[in-house]
Amino acid sequence: MSKDWPLWEVFVRSKNGLEHRHFGSLHAADAEMALENARDVYTRRNEGVSIWVVESKHITASNPEHNAELFEPAQDKVYRHPTFYDIPDEIKHM
Amino acid sequence: MSEDQIKNLEAQFEARIARDEKIEPKDWMPEKYRQTHIRQISQHAHSEIVGMLPEGNWITRAPSLRRKVALLAKVQDEAGHGLYLYSACETLGVSREELYDQLHTGKAKYSSIFNYPTITWADIGAIGWLVDGAAIINQVPLCNTSFGPYARAMIRVCKEESFHQRQGYEIMMTLANGTPEQKEMAQDALNRWWWPSLMMFGPTDAESVHTAQSMKWKLKRKTNDELRQQFVDQTVPQAELIGLTIPDDDLKWNDKRKSYDFGPIDWDEFWQVVKGHGPMNKERMNARVSAWENGEWVRDAAVAYADKQKEYKSKQAV
Numbered sequence: 001m002s003k004d005w006p007l008w009e010v011f012v013r014s015k016n017g018l019e020h021r022h023f024g025s026l027h028a029a030d031a032e033m034a035l036e037n038a039r040d041v042y043t044r045r046n047e048g049v050s051i052w053v054v055e056s057k058h059i060t061a062s063n064p065e066h067n068a069e070l071f072e073p074a075q076d077k078v079y080r081h082p083t084f085y086d087i088p089d090e091i092k093h094m
Numbered sequence: 095m096s097e098d099q100i101k102n103l104e105a106q107f108e109a110r111i112a113r114d115e116k117i118e119p120k121d122w123m124p125e126k127y128r129q130t131h132i133r134q135i136s137q138h139a140h141s142e143i144v145g146m147l148p149e150g151n152w153i154t155r156a157p158s159l160r161r162k163v164a165l166l167a168k169v170q171d172e173a174g175h176g177l178y179l180y181s182a183c184e185t186l187g188v189s190r191e192e193l194y195d196q197l198h199t200g201k202a203k204y205s206s207i208f209n210y211p212t213i214t215w216a217d218i219g220a221i222g223w224l225v226d227g228a229a230i231i232n233q234v235p236l237c238n239t240s241f242g243p244y245a246r247a248m249i250r251v252c253k254e255e256s257f258h259q260r261q262g263y264e265i266m267m268t269l270a271n272g273t274p275e276q277k278e279m280a281q282d283a284l285n286r287w288w289w290p291s292l293m294m295f296g297p298t299d300a301e302s303v304h305t306a307q308s309m310k311w312k313l314k315r316k317t318n319d320e321l322r323q324q325f326v327d328q329t330v331p332q333a334e335l336i337g338l339t340i341p342d343d344d345l346k347w348n349d350k351r352k353s354y355d356f357g358p359i360d361w362d363e364f365w366q367v368v369k370g371h372g373p374m375n376k377e378r379m380n381a382r383v384s385a386w387e388n389g390e391w392v393r394d395a396a397v398a399y400a401d402k403q404k405e406y407k408s409k410q411a412v
Contacts, residue, residue, distance in 0.1 A: 003397045004191055007184070024247070025181040027190060029396035030403060041177050044170065045254070064121050 007056040008034040010041075012048035020052050028053075111311060116242040119185035127311060130304075131241050132186050133202075134313060139179035140197045140204035146172045147381050148212040148374075149221060157215060164261045165218060171258065175251045182243035198383050206364065207290050209372030216269055216283035222262015224284075224291040224329065230255050231325050232295065235315035263332065270336040277337070284333065285341040292356075293364045295322040301361075326354050 005027040011020035023042045028034035034053040043051070062070060078084045087094055095103075104124050110117070117123055146169050153169065156162035180190055196202035207225055212218065233255065236248040269280035296302060296318040308314040316324075326345075333340050344357030366372065 003394070004189070005393065005397065007181075007190075024178055024250075025184070026177060029393070030400035033396060033400075040170075041174050044167075044174065061120065064118070 005029050008038075008053045009056050009059060010034075010038040011052040011054075012038075012042055013050040014048055016049060020050065023047075025056060031055075108310070111240045115240075116245065117240050118242045126307075128186050130307070130311070130313070131244065132183060132188050135179055135183040135186075135241075135244055136188070136193050136196065137203055137205075139176045139183060139193070140202055141208065142172045142176035142179060143197070144204045144208045144378050144382060146176075147378055148208055148210070149218060151212050152215060152218050155215070156218075161265070168222070168258050168261060171254050175247075175254070178247040178250055179244075182241075182247040185243045194386065198379070198386065200370070200379065203368070205294060206367040206372060207294050208378060209367050209374045210286070210290055211374050214279050214283060216266070216279040217287070219262050219265030219269060219280065220283035220287040222258050222260075223266050223332070224262075224287050225294070226255060226258040226262060227329060228291050228294040228325050230259060231321050231328075236313070238312065238315070240312040263336075266338070267336045270338055280336075281338055284338050288341050289359065289363075290367075292322055292325070292359055295319075295325065297361070297364075323353055326356055330354055 006029075007025055008028055008031075009025050010023045012023045013020045023038075026034065026037050026041055028037050031053060034055075035051055038051050038053055042048070074080075103122055107117075107122065107124060107127075117127075149165060149169050149172075153162065153165055156165050180193060183193060184190060193202070197204070212221070230252065233248055233252055237245055237252055239245045239248065266280050266284070269276040271277075299305060299317045299319045302318050305314060305317055309317075330340055330345065342357045344355065346355055347353075348355045367375070370376075
C-alpha cells in the first residue's frame with residue numbers, strides 16, 4: 001500500500017501590491033510538486049502572480065473554544081479608537 | 095458533555111446559522127451536520143471526477159482545434175472542481191484516502207447523469223448546455239451555504255461553470271444550423287439527455303427525505319421541484335431559438351403560472367440508474383478504479399523521490 005501524499009495549504013498573491021491570501025489546499029509529495037499542482041488547481045485563469053505553499057501540519061491555529069479569552073478583551077478598549085477623544089469642532093480634520 | 099449541554103450547544107448552533115453566520119471547520123457542530131456535509135460535499139466531488147469520463151471520451155475526436163482546446167479546458171476545470179471540493183470535505187476530519195475508497199467501493203454515490211453514454215459529438219454539446227446548465231441552477235444557491243469551506247469552493251466553481259454551458263450551447267447551435275444530418279444529431283442528443291437532466295434535481299418534493307433539514311442548514315435554498323421548474327423555464331426558449339424540439343408532448347406554456355407545464359418523469363429509470371443499473375455505471379467505475387490503481391507506482395515514486403531529497407538535504411546540512 002502506498003504512502004499518502006501530505007496536505008498543503010496554498011496562498012496566492014493575485015497581483016503585486018496585494019498580500020498572499022489563502023486559496024485552499026491540495027495534496028502533493030513535496031514542496032515543488034505542491035507549487036506545480038497549486039498553479040494548475042488554483043491559477044488557471046490568471047488568478048495569481050505568486051504562490052506560497054506550506055505543509056498544513058506546520059500551521060498552528062487558535063481554537064474557537066478560546067475565542068472569548070483571546071478576542072473579547074479588545075472589545076471594551078474603546079480608547080484605542082480615534083472617536084474616543086474629544087476635540088473642538090473648529091478642527092475639521094484630525 | 096451532558097445531554098443538556100449538547101442541546102444548548104445545538105440551539106446556539108442553529109441560531110448562528112439562522113443569523114447567516116458561517117460555520118468554520120474548527121467550530122463546534124452537531125455530528126449530524128458534519129456527517130451530512132461529508133456526504134454531500136464528497137458526493138459532489140465524486141461527481142466532478144466521474145464527470146470527466148464521458149467528456150474525456152471525445153477529446154481526441156473533437157472536430158476542430160477550437161473545440162478541442164475548449165473541451166480540454168472544461169475537463170481540466172472538472173478536475174479542479176473535484177479537488178476544491180475534496181479539500182473542503184477534508185476540513186471535516188475525513189481523509190482523501192477514505193473519500194476515494196468510498197467512491198471506489200461503491201459506498202459513495204455520484205450524480206447519476208454520468209452513467210449515460212456519450213455516443214456522438216453532439217452529446218458533448220448537450221452535456222455542456224443541459225447538464226452544466228442544471229448543475230449551475232443546483233450550485234448557485236450553495237455559494238451562500240452555511241459551511242464556510244463549501245461555500246468558498248462553490249463560489250470558485252460557479253465562476254468557472256458558465257463557460258462550460260456556453261461552449262455546450264455553441265456546439266448545439268452550430269450543429270442545429272448545419273446539414274440535416276448534423277441537426278438530426280443535435281436533436282438526437284437533446285432527446286437522450288433531456289429527461290436525465292430533469293432527474294438531476296433529485297426526487298420530487300413529496301419523496302425527498304432530506305429537504306427540510308437541508309433548508310435549515312442552507313444546503314438548499316429552493317426545493318427540488320422549484321429548481322427543476324426553473325431549469326425547464328430557462329431551457330425551453332433556448333431550444334426554440336436554435337430550432338430544436340424538447341422531447342416532451344405534454345410540454346406547454348401555462349399562462350396562469352407563467353411557467354411551462356411538463357410531462358411526468360420516469361422515476362423507475364432514475365432509481366435503476368442510482369442503484370447501479372444504468373447503461374454505464376460499471377464502465378465508469380472500472381475506468382476510475384483502474385486509473386487510480388495504474389497510477390499507484392507514480393504516486394509511490396513521487397514519495398520515494400521526496401524522501402530521498404529530504405535525506406540528501408539533511409546530510410548536506412551536517
